Amino acid sequence: MARLKIILMYPNFKWIDKWENRTMWQLHPYNLCLLSAMIEQKYDVKIVDANIDNLAKEEFIELIKAEKPDIICVSVLTNEYSESGLIAAKIAKEINPNIKLIFGGVAARSDPEPIIKCQYIDFVIFGEGEYVLKELCDHFNGDTELPKKGILYKKEDKIINLGRADFIKNLDEIPFPSYHKVDFMKYATKIQRESVDRPRDIPYAHILTSRGCPFNCCFCQVGTISGKIPRCRSPENIIAEIEGLIKDYGIKALILDDDNLLINRDRAKKIFELMIKKDFKLKWIAIALAAYKLDEELIDLMKLSGCQYVDIAIESGVERVLKDIIHKPVNLEYAKRMSHKIKEVGIDLAANFVIGFPGETWDEIRQTIKFAEELDADYTKIFIATPFPNTELYRLAKEKGYLKNDYGKAVWAEGYIETEEFRPQDLKILRAYEWDRLNFSNPKKKKKIAKMMDISESRLNEIRKETLKEISP
Numbered sequence: 001m002a003r004l005k006i007i008l009m010y011p012n013f014k015w016i017d018k019w020e021n022r023t024m025w026q027l028h029p030y031n032l033c034l035l036s037a038m039i040e041q042k043y044d045v046k047i048v049d050a051n052i053d054n055l056a057k058e059e060f061i062e063l064i065k066a067e068k069p070d071i072i073c074v075s076v077l078t079n080e081y082s083e084s085g086l087i088a089a090k091i092a093k094e095i096n097p098n099i100k101l102i103f104g105g106v107a108a109r110s111d112p113e114p115i116i117k118c119q120y121i122d123f124v125i126f127g128e129g130e131y132v133l134k135e136l137c138d139h140f141n142g143d144t145e146l147p148k149k150g151i152l153y154k155k156e157d158k159i160i161n162l163g164r165a166d167f168i169k170n171l172d173e174i175p176f177p178s179y180h181k182v183d184f185m186k187y188a189t190k191i192q193r194e195s196v197d198r199p200r201d202i203p204y205a206h207i208l209t210s211r212g213c214p215f216n217c218c219f220c221q222v223g224t225i226s227g228k229i230p231r232c233r234s235p236e237n238i239i240a241e242i243e244g245l246i247k248d249y250g251i252k253a254l255i256l257d258d259d260n261l262l263i264n265r266d267r268a269k270k271i272f273e274l275m276i277k278k279d280f281k282l283k284w285i286a287i288a289l290a291a292y293k294l295d296e297e298l299i300d301l302m303k304l305s306g307c308q309y310v311d312i313a314i315e316s317g318v319e320r321v322l323k324d325i326i327h328k329p330v331n332l333e334y335a336k337r338m339s340h341k342i343k344e345v346g347i348d349l350a351a352n353f354v355i356g357f358p359g360e361t362w363d364e365i366r367q368t369i370k371f372a373e374e375l376d377a378d379y380t381k382i383f384i385a386t387p388f389p390n391t392e393l394y395r396l397a398k399e400k401g402y403l404k405n406d407y408g409k410a411v412w413a414e415g416y417i418e419t420e421e422f423r424p425q426d427l428k429i430l431r432a433y434e435w436d437r438l439n440f441s442n443p444k445k446k447k448k449i450a451k452m453m454d455i456s457e458s459r460l461n462e463i464r465k466e467t468l469k470e471i472s473p
Contacts, residue, residue, distance in 0.1 A: 004141055006039065007069045008032045009048040011076065011084040012055050026052045026192040028206040029184075030257075031075055031105070033177030038134045040178055043141075047181045050088070052190075057091060064095050071140060073133060075105035079389055082107045082115060089120035100140055104129045109164075109225045111389040116152040116159055124152040127165030128211075128226075130174055167227045171211065172237040176244060184249055194463065196350050196379045196452045197255075200283035200308040204253035205245045209233050209271070210260050216327045217315070218392040219354065219385055222259050230263045235270040242280065254284035261286055262293035269298060275305035285309040288352065291335040299341050309348040309452070311381075312339065316353065317371020318364045325357045327392075332371065339375055348452050351377035356385040356417055356427045358396050365422070369434050379449055380438045382431045384415040384424070432471045436464055 010027055029049060036045045046067060050060055064072075072092050074085040089101045103115050104125035112124045125132050132150035139146050146153075150165025168174065188203030210232040213222040245251045262268045275282070284306050291312040302310070314335050316322050322330050342349045353372050355365045372380050387394035387403060397403045397417050404416045404424065415424030440446045440460075450460045 003042070003044045004071060004137060005044045005046070005067065005069045006071045006073065006137065007046050007048050007064075007067060008035050008073045009075070009088065010051045011074060011081075011088040012050040012053075012060075013081050013084050014051075014054065015057060015087045016081065016083045026190070027077060028187055028257075029179070029182045030177055030206050030208065033179050033181060034130060034174065035073065035075075035133055036178040036181045037175040038130045039137050040181070043137055045181060049182070052186070057087070060088065060091055061095065064092050064099075068096075069099060071100045071102065071137065073102040073104060076103070076107040077105060079107050079111060086115070086118050086120065089118065093120045102133070102136060104133070106221070106225055110221045112152050113159070113161075116154065122153060125165070126150055126152055126161070126163070128168050129165075130168065132165045167212065167229070167231065169231060171231055171233045176241050179249070188249060188251065191454075194453050194455055194459070196309070196348070196449065197285070197287055197311060198454060199253040199255055200285060201253040203249055203251050204255060205249070205251045206255045206257050207238065207241060208257050209238050210258055210263060213259050214263075215329065216392070218326050218357070218396065219388070221388050221391055224390050226259075230260055232260075232264055232267055235267060235274055238271055239274045239278065242275075242282070243278070246280065246282075252282065254282050256284060256286045258286065259288065260290065260293075262290060262298065265293070265295075265298070269301060272298070272301035272305040276301070280306065282306045283308045285311075287311045288313045291338055292330055294338040294342075296341055299338070299345055299347070303345040303347055307347050309350070310342060311350040311352060312342075312377075313352045314371075314375070316355075316360075316364075317368035317375075318360075321357065321360055321364055321368070325359050326354075336375060339377060343378070348379075348448075349377045350379040350381060351375055352381045352383065354383045354385050355431065356415055356422060356424075357393070358400050358402050358417060358419055360421065362421045365427075365430070369430075369438070372434075373438055378445070379452060380435065382435050382438075384427050384431060385417060387416055429471050432468055436468060440464060 029047060032047050036047060039045060074088050076082050076085040085103055092099050092101060100122050101120055102123045102125060103121050108115055108124050109127060112126045115121055116124045123136060127150045132147050135144060135147040138144045149162050152159060152161045185203060188205060191198050210230055211226040212230040214228050214230060285308055289310050289312050291314055314330055315326055315328055322328050339349055353368055355368060385393060387397045402417050402419050404418055415427050418424055439449055447457065450457045
């Protein structure tokens with residue numbers, strides 16, 4: 001019996017008309033390579049990244065005709081890109097209606113019902129996909145029944161929802177990503193965009209050390225996607241993966257893509273201590289760290305272990321907004337102290353703020369900008385609150401009648417919430433000009449940001465002009 005041929009893929013986000021000239025996302029193949037590691041011993045697996053390769057639809061058609069897969073598994077990062085996965089499914093089914101189309105990823109975990117309604121999708125994986133995908137493939141191979149949990153499918157024109165898959169308790173049991181299935185250096189040497197979040201050297205890799213979040217930030221999907229109970233890989237397991245990446249690919253830098261790197265202080269401390277002991281000399285960065293989980297000893301260890309840059313999530317400069325609307329346990333004075341310590345030891349610092357929540361006043365939005373100015377991070381990011389499906393923010397905005405009628409059609413950065421206090425265009429203008437003022441009014445800071453982004457000051461000025469130009473009518 002011939003082995004099943006399976007394609008694991010990211011679709012090209014530019015297949016969506018509104019993203020054709022705007023999207024900058026180029027995903028690391030971490031998730032696809034994790035899935036491959038679960039099934040490649042038994043099945044013929046090919047990874048297709050139509051996004052990084054910028055495959056035209058015609059090229060994807062030719063690929064499907066040449067490969068003749070039995071199963072295609074489409075993974076999509078976020079809800080606004082779901083349509084690209086549906087386009088991939090349509091193309092494949094029109095070539096061969098017998099191909100099994102499985103849809104997974106963050107979009108499927110957070111809002112699976114609209115996806116399974118698509119006539120071209122056979123199954124949606126609802127929850128963490130490593131074991132569910134393996135069970136599905138074994139079912140198609142004739143070895144097992146359908147999974148008992150974790151999928152949606154259609155039967156006699158009815159949608160069958162078997163519920164979310166159980167969260168994987170022991171993450172150390174999952175094999176390391178199968179990077180041999182891709183041209184790893186294509187990802188490891190490519191900086192996807194000019195950003196302070198860039199890796200600090202090449203080649204580089206991404207690592208995820210935990211899943212789940214116990215906090216209840218109103219705008220966040222992580223609790224829905226990964227659960228409220230944090231599950232952490234052991235320090236030894238993480239170090240073993242890093243050692244493999246150094247040995248196999250010579251990586252010089254890491255991006256720790258974690259929502260809760262510091263959720264367990266003793267674990268975080270041991271990770272940093274092992275990195276120091278192993279003398280990896282890796283330049284690593286962490287995105288969206290919880291400021292309230294930092295302390296001076298951890299910051300010192302982070303610096304000694306090679307940390308070059310952290311991005312801390314503060315969100316608001318107003319205690320009421322943090323407590324009553326966002327539900328984030330940030331102590332603003334403590335955040336200031338930790339920010340000062342981070343800069344003092346020589347780690348580059350960015351700080352995240354979000355404006356435009358239902359119930360937030362215009363004066364409170366201005367107070368957040370004032371706090372950001374007082375914090376004086378090396379770089380300040382300002383986001384507009386975005387009501388993703390199945391979040392408290394979405395439910396609140398809809399309940400109050402604040403959700404714009406074109407929700408889901410506009411570009412996310414332009415905002416969807418309109419209240420008695422502000423309109424989306426007000427937030428868009430404020431965000432752009434305050435971002436420019438906070439980051440570039442001081443020539444010394446401007447020079448520092450150019451260095452953080454690894455670009456010239458003249459190129460930085462071009463980015464500023466392009467950004468401000470976007471808010472023009």
